[in-house]
Amino acid sequence: MRRPLLFAAHPTIWRFxxxxxxxxxxxxxxxxxxxxxxRREIELVKANQMVTTYATAITQQFDHALSAxxxxxxxxxxxxxxxxxxxxxxxxMLTMYKGAYALSLAPDGxxxxxxxxxxxxxxxxxxxxxxxxxxxxxxxxNQNVVEFYGPIRLLQGPMGAVxxxxxxxxxxxxxxxxxxxxxxxxxxxxxxxxxxLEDMEQRGYAYRLSGHNPQTxxxxxxxxxxxxxxxxxxxxxxxVGTNEWTLEVSKQGSWSNRARLLFEACVTILGSLFVAWLxxxxxxxxxxxxxxxxxxxxxxLTGLPNRRLLDSRLKKAIAGANGHHHLVAVCxxxxxxFKEVNDSLGHAAGDRLLQQMAQRLQHCxxxxxxxxxxxxxxxxxxxxxxxxxxxxxxxxxxxxHTAQEPVxxxxxxxxxxxxxxxxxxxxxxxxxxxLKRADTAMYQAKQLGKNKYVFAD
Numbered sequence: 001m002r003r004p005l006l007f008a009a010h011p012t013i014w015r016f017x018x019x020x021x022x023x024x025x026x027x028x029x030x031x032x033x034x035x036x037x038x039r040r041e042i043e044l045v046k047a048n049q050m051v052t053t054y055a056t057a058i059t060q061q062f063d064h065a066l067s068a069x070x071x072x073x074x075x076x077x078x079x080x081x082x083x084x085x086x087x088x089x090x091x092x093m094l095t096m097y098k099g100a101y102a103l104s105l106a107p108d109g110x111x112x113x114x115x116x117x118x119x120x121x122x123x124x125x126x127x128x129x130x131x132x133x134x135x136x137x138x139x140x141x142n143q144n145v146v147e148f149y150g151p152i153r154l155l156q157g158p159m160g161a162v163x164x165x166x167x168x169x170x171x172x173x174x175x176x177x178x179x180x181x182x183x184x185x186x187x188x189x190x191x192x193x194x195x196x197l198e199d200m201e202q203r204g205y206a207y208r209l210s211g212h213n214p215q216t217x218x219x220x221x222x223x224x225x226x227x228x229x230x231x232x233x234x235x236x237x238x239x240v241g242t243n244e245w246t247l248e249v250s251k252q253g254s255w256s257n258r259a260r261l262l263f264e265a266c267v268t269i270l271g272s273l274f275v276a277w278l279x280x281x282x283x284x285x286x287x288x289x290x291x292x293x294x295x296x297x298x299x300x301l302t303g304l305p306n307r308r309l310l311d312s313r314l315k316k317a318i319a320g321a322n323g324h325h326h327l328v329a330v331c332x333x334x335x336x337x338f339k340e341v342n343d344s345l346g347h348a349a350g351d352r353l354l355q356q357m358a359q360r361l362q363h364c365x366x367x368x369x370x371x372x373x374x375x376x377x378x379x380x381x382x383x384x385x386x387x388x389x390x391x392x393x394x395x396x397x398x399x400x401h402t403a404q405e406p407v408x409x410x411x412x413x414x415x416x417x418x419x420x421x422x423x424x425x426x427x428x429x430x431x432x433x434x435l436k437r438a439d440t441a442m443y444q445a446k447q448l449g450k451n452k453y454v455f456a457d
Contacts, residue, residue, distance in 0.1 A: 025269065038288035043251065045295045047234050049306070050200065051207075051249040053375045055236040057195040058209070058247070062240045064443065065099035065186060066146045069165040072103060072182035073143075076167050081107070081179055090115035096447065098194060101160060101187035107180040109134075119185065122155045128164060128181055138178045141166040148241025151188065151211050151220045159222075160187040163241055189223055194339065199347065201225040206252050209238070211245035227252055299373040301351055302358040310372035310380055314431050317370075317384040321425055327386035328425040332438035333361075333399065336450040337416040338377035349409055350377075353416070356407055364398040380435070389424075396420060396453045404451060419445040420453035 071093060075083045083089070083105060090103040094116070102119035104111050109129040129137065143166050150161020164183045168176045192209075200207045206229045213220040222245065229250035238245040297309040305313065314330065321328040335357065342350040354377065361371050361379065370382040381399070386392050403418035421441025423434050441456040448454065 028269070035288060038292060042288065042292055042295060044232070044234075045292065046300065047205065047249055047251060049295070049300070050203075050205065051234045051236045051247055052307075054195055054197060054200065054207075054249075055238045055247045056375050058192050058197075058245075059239050061099050061192055061194050062186070065097050065191060066148065066163040066184055066241055067443075068093055068097040068100050068103060069146045069163050069182045069184045071097075072105065072184075073165050073167050076105070076179060076182060077169065081169055083113075086113050087115050087117075097184075099186060099191040100184050101190065102156075102185040104183040104185065105180070106164075106183060108178075109180055111183070119156055126155060128183070138166075141168075141178070143168050146184075146241055148243050149214055150186065150240070150243070151213050151222050152215050154185060154187065156185075156187075158187050159220075160185060160191065161240070162186070192223070196342075197223055198225075200249060201252075204252050206230070206250050208248045209245060210248075211238075211240070211243065225252075302355055302373050304358050304362075304379070305370060305372040307372070307374065310370065310374070310382070311431065313370045313372075314382055314434070317382050318425055318431065318434075320384065322427065324385075326384075327388070327392070329381075329383040329386060329392045330423045330425065330434045330438045331381040331383065331396065331399075331453070332374070332421040332423075332435070332442040333379040333381060333403075334419050334442055334446070335377040335403070335416050336419055336446070341414055341416065345409070345412060345414070349412075349414075352409055353407060353414060357403065357416075360402045360405070361399055364395060364402055366395070369395075380438070392422070392424075393453075396422065400451065400453060417451035419450045421445055421456060422453055423456040 072083070075089065086105060093103060094100055102114055102116060102123075104114040104123065106112065106128050109127055111123050111126045111128065114123050146163045146165045148161060148163050151159055152161060154160045154162070162183060162185055164181045166181055167179045169179045170176055197207060197209065206225045206227045208224040208229055209222045210219050211222055212218075229248045231250055233248050233250045235249075236247050238247050297306060298304065299306045317328045320326070335353075338350065338353065341353055354373075358371070358373065358379070361381075365371055365381070366383075368384045370384070372380045372382075374380045383392055383395060399420065400418055404415065407414045407416070419442055421438045421444065423437035423441060425434060437456040441454045445452050445454040
């Protein structure tokens with residue numbers, strides 16, 4: 001009797017399914033690798049944006065605090081070397097310049113007046129030029145630059161920094177002479193508390209802020225998380241006065257989740273049997289790539305253009321203004337009262353407020369305008385193709401009115417306002433100068449009472 005043929009007699013019955021399975025497994029493995037690679041790259045982009053944002057926030061807070069030395073210098077010039085009611089004026093200025101710990105006057109380089117009085121212990125009578133050759137040093141001083149020293153151990157005891165501005169007056173005959181210094185003392189960590197570095201640790205990142213200590217000639221750790229940055233570390237220079245510090249940020253733990261890797265590997269193996277599953281993973285790769293491209297140009301929280309896209313659009317607007325002779329305005333907008341919302345309702349409420357404010361301000365814009373998030377609670381607006389200053393002011397009025405409308409969150413009514421600095425483009429002005437002028441005008445708007453706009457000189 002003839003025996004029936006066994007399956008082994010027909011090897012092709014297994015060969016094709018095996019070939020399809022192996023091919024599917026290879027494609028699935030490639031997609032799995034690309035998806036994980038894109039997720040890691042997205043995490044790296046987010047970390048890169050984060051370290052840049054916090055480095056900028058530190059610089060802005062220090063720049064604002066150190067500008068108190070310039071304000072004191074103006075008083076010295078106006079009083080022709082004398083500042084009447086120094087104590088009263090200094091106490092008022094300390095409320096305006098967040099981060100400043102003490103203000104001092106040092107005629108001929110010797111500290112004679114310091115406010116508050118609690119910060120004067122061991123300071124009064126201190127010669128800021130002790131050990132220096134005055135005849136050599138004084139002619140090299142720049143009265144337009146605040147000289148920054150920090151991190152250092154302050155005479156008062158804590159760690160901090162000092163910004164000192166040389167002041168030169170004129171005699172009745174018109175000759176210039178060295179009057180002395182106006183000085184701003186900063187105490188750590190109060191000097192950069194508004195930067196909220198500790199938030200990075202809550203988001204799963206380790207950080208370290210360090211700078212060169214001129215007293216000890218060593219690198220001093222100014223602020224750091226409990227765990228030190230390790231592995232893939234993102235580093236950004238932090239410009240502080242005339243010095244440069246370093247901010248380092250890394251992910252706490254591994255950038256990749258091992259449990260997730262194991263799970264996705266299993267899913268990929270099983271998914272190789274189903275074309276639909278492969279299509280889903282392929283769609284995930286495409287979505288990840290689009291997300292990566294979006295993160296490169298848009299802010300993660302608000303969806304608004306970020307600094308990179310802002311710079312591109314500002315460059316385009318300036319080129320159009322030069323060619324067609326219409327007006328372009330750059331507006332620097334800061335939310336008044338945002339910090340109080342963050343402190344009282346939490347950072348999650350602050351994030352929702354930023355999202356709602358972004359949506360509101362966009363409704364004030366024209367199709368040719370750009371609203372971008374600059375960092376923290378600061379936004380930059382490019383008003384392009386303006387026909388007149390009146391048209392610009394109408395848009396600014398809409399933004400001021402919109403910003404102060406109440407916002408309802410979790411049963412709470414939140415009211416903030418906006419201070420806006422405006423700089424009109426003029427031929428020959430670079431983009432960085434235009435943004436700097438708008439930023440300076442915004443601080444003037446705050447000093448004039450907030451909730452208003454001010455045009456740069």
